[in-house]
Amino acid sequence: MGKTVCFGELMLRLTPPASLLLRQANDLNVSFAGAEANVAVALKNLGNESAFVSKYAQNPIGEASVQCLRAFGVDTRFFLPAEGRMGLYYYEKGAGARSARVVYDRAGSVFVLSKEEDYDWEEIFADADWFHFSGITPALGGEMPAILLTAAKAAAGMGVCVSCDVNYRAALWSKERARKGMETLLPYVKVCAGAEDLFAEEGEPLEETDARLRKRFGIELFVHAKRRMLSATRTQYGVVLCGREGTYASPMYELDIVDRLGCGDAMFAGLIHAYKTGKGLAETASFAAAVGALKHSTDGDFSYAKEADVYAFLSGGNGGRVQR
Numbered sequence: 001m002g003k004t005v006c007f008g009e010l011m012l013r014l015t016p017p018a019s020l021l022l023r024q025a026n027d028l029n030v031s032f033a034g035a036e037a038n039v040a041v042a043l044k045n046l047g048n049e050s051a052f053v054s055k056y057a058q059n060p061i062g063e064a065s066v067q068c069l070r071a072f073g074v075d076t077r078f079f080l081p082a083e084g085r086m087g088l089y090y091y092e093k094g095a096g097a098r099s100a101r102v103v104y105d106r107a108g109s110v111f112v113l114s115k116e117e118d119y120d121w122e123e124i125f126a127d128a129d130w131f132h133f134s135g136i137t138p139a140l141g142g143e144m145p146a147i148l149l150t151a152a153k154a155a156a157g158m159g160v161c162v163s164c165d166v167n168y169r170a171a172l173w174s175k176e177r178a179r180k181g182m183e184t185l186l187p188y189v190k191v192c193a194g195a196e197d198l199f200a201e202e203g204e205p206l207e208e209t210d211a212r213l214r215k216r217f218g219i220e221l222f223v224h225a226k227r228r229m230l231s232a233t234r235t236q237y238g239v240v241l242c243g244r245e246g247t248y249a250s251p252m253y254e255l256d257i258v259d260r261l262g263c264g265d266a267m268f269a270g271l272i273h274a275y276k277t278g279k280g281l282a283e284t285a286s287f288a289a290a291v292g293a294l295k296h297s298t299d300g301d302f303s304y305a306k307e308a309d310v311y312a313f314l315s316g317g318n319g320g321r322v323q324r
Contacts, residue, residue, distance in 0.1 A: 001276055002129030003049040003075065005160075007151060008036030008137045009111040010054055010065050010079075012088040013301060019095035022103070032068050033089070033301035035134040035167060038262045040074045042269030042291065042303035046310075048276070051075035053124055055110040057086040062110075072302075078124050084110040091261060094232025100260065104171060112140045116147050121154035130272060131155040134165045135194070138181045139172035145181055152188035165223075165268055166194035186217040191275070193223035193268060210242045220244065221281075223271060225264055225292070226252065233257045237296070239267060239289035241281050248282045250289035255296045266303035267292030270310065290314050 013033040016025035040050040052074050056062035058081040065086070069076050087106030094100035106112065125131065131151065138145040155162050164185065168178055179198050186192065192213075200209045210222040221243045228236040238252040270291030274284040290313045294305040 001048070002160075003051050003127050004040070004043050004130040004132060004272060004276075005051045005053060005124060005128045005155075006036035006040040006132045007053045007148070008034055008134060009087055009106065009109065009140070010034040010037040010052070010056065010069070011106060011109075012061060012065075012086055013091060014088060015091045015093065019093045022090055022092055028090075031300045031302075032065050033262065035136055035165065035262075035265050036132060037069065037074075038265035038301050038303070039132055039269045039272070041069065041072045042266045042295075042305070043272060044073045045304055046269060046273045046291070046307050048273055049075070051078065051124075051128070053078040053119065055080050055082045055114055055118070057081075057110050058083055059086075061086050078119070080118065082110040082113075084108070084113065087111060093259070096232060098232055100232060102171070102261075106140070112142055112144065114143060114147060116143055116150060119147060119151065121151050122158070124151075125155055125158050125160050128155075128158075128160050130161045130163065130276065132163045132165075132268070132272065134167040135178065135182055136167050136169055136172065138185065139169060139178065145184070149184055152185055156188045161191065162189050163191035163268070163272065164189045164193070165264060166192065166197060167264070168194060168197040186213075186219065189217065189219055191221045191223065191271070192219045193225070193264070195219070195222065196224070206240070207242060207247060214244070221275075223268070223288070225267060230254075235260070235296070237263075237289070237293055239271075239285050239292065241271075241285045241288075243281050245281070248285045250285040253289070253293045255293055257296050259299045259301075260296060262301035262303060263292045263295045265301070266295035266305070269303065270305075273307075286314060 014028040043050040087109035090103040092101040224240040226238040270288035274287040295303045
């Protein structure tokens with residue numbers, strides 16, 4: 001089994017303690033986060049080889065971000081140093097009726113200022129069988145859309161499976177810009193999550209949206225996270241996969257939320273792991289949902305679930321009892 005290459009921005013995450021608002025906080029908890037890095041870490045924790053491709057600021061903060069990924073065993077050979085600043089974001093956890101909130105501060109980061117010549121995709125994909133990115137990356141502008149298009153073409157040309165979490169962020173680009181940007185990339189994508197957020201027509205059933213986009217772009221498998229928020233700290237959560245051979249849904253889980261950021265990335269890592277190890281779509285949906293569900297229980301963006309943790313959860317876990 002080859003390596004999964006993930007391309008995107010790793011940022012500094014600053015979070016007030018407990019559920020304080022930013023304007024209340026005197027201290028901020030510091031960690032690293034980013035959609036594609038989250039997938040790389042989650043895959044490594046599940047026992048897969050993964051690599052993270054990006055730029056980091058050539059200063060102590062950037063160097064700490066590299067050390068963080070290396071501590072998990074993620075391949076950072078193509079996580080490249082550059083002079084400049086690291087992107088960051090602030091996260092206010094929700095509580096009760098108050099929703100969580102993310103505030104970005106990433107304009108002009110070393111990753112956003114990347115150039116096409118910075119990345120040798122033939123070398124990067126030499127030992128890879130999967131390439132993953134999110135719609136957040138082309139939304140950053142600059143040369144990033146062109147860089148990502150080159151990467152997707154190179155991966156497809158080398159027989160590497162390409163996956164994308166559309167991950168639409170209204171704070172980064174409009175729906176019109178997002179549709180135009182993703183339309184150039186989706187013809188190279190085989191596994192896709194979140195496409196309905198941009199391309200669904202009003203009142204159109206999910207299966208019809210998938211069938212239309214499958215015909216238009218050639219996507220083989222659609223991934224849909226099913227979520228019903230009960231409060232800022234409790235949710236119902238599951239996964240639906242829609243492939244050519246049918247639609248498969250995981251059970252819905254009712255979960256307490258410690259931290260919901262990175263849950264979709266953990267789910268996608270679970271899907272990649274299950275898909276690459278030859279599981280059928282029904283089992284893949286259940287496995288992916290379980291990884292996403294477990295992520296709700298841990299602080300920070302990264303998923304720490306091991307394969308054994310996932311199977312323990314799927315078998316009913318221990319009912320919340322202390323493991324001794």
